[in-house]
Amino acid sequence: MGSGLHVDEPRVLMVDDEKQVADAYALRLEDVADVTVAYGGEEGLSVVEEGRPPDVVLLDRHMPGLSGDEVLAELRDRELTTRVIMVTAIDPDLGVVEMPFDDYLSKPVDRADLHAAIDQQCQVLAYELLGEYFRLESTRAVLAADTAATADTDDRLAAIEADLETAERRVRDLLPEADTLLSTFDGIDREGY
Incomplete structure (x- = not known):
């Protein structure tokens, strides 16, 4: 560092x-x-x-x-x-x-x-981006689970995934502990099964 x-x-x-x-x-x-x-x-x-x-x-x-x-x-x-x-x-x-x-x-x-x-x-920026990543990932999970997906949904999902990739890259660049924070979020079951 x-x-x-x-x-x-x-x-x-x-x-x-x-x-x-x-x-x-x-x-x-x-x-x-x-x-x-x-x-x-x-x-x-x-x-x-x-x-x-x-x-x-x-x-x-x-x-x-x-x-x-x-x-x-x-x-x-x-x-x-x-x-x-x-x-x-x-x-x-x-x-x-x-x-x-x-x-x-x-x-x-x-x-x-x-x-x-x-x-x-x-550090402030990293946590702002982490919050954005969490919001985007939650939205992506909801859209991905939608069984009545349309072309509009697919386009929106692609845009969210691109934004997610950017946010994740910047979080990883700015936060040494990013792996731990991101994996904790990924471990939460959001589909209710």
Whole structure:
């Protein structure tokens, strides 16, 4: 495992328009995380569109073009399963109460605090994904047991199974004890026989 992190190599996206600052934070994470750096809001959103969502986004608030606040709103509108930590020199005020971030760190942030915040958010994300996995697996079991299945049911079942596979992969990536938790859930008889 990474230095003090429960997760091996969480996927982290660092979004900051100041290249030196973004690169410095990325260096603080290079031994413990798979870090992608974006030098602005538009670039950060492009990175998110390209593939699997990052586990954690480290997001500066004050950037030209799309501000961190706007990027945060867009990330939440897309309903991504990711955690967002604002890492900014802007002191928090009452306006942050309405912002849907998961943590707020004031720059400068030292290595230990950065690692701890990412680790905490990865653990929260893992349990959110585990809850989603359990919900999907229960729905899949009900649909699979339906003897009056239709083509619509089969299509819905295929979509649920794809979502299940994604959730399971991410849970296994984020939780060292995933095998135990997943096998306990699988051991419950849901068909009433």
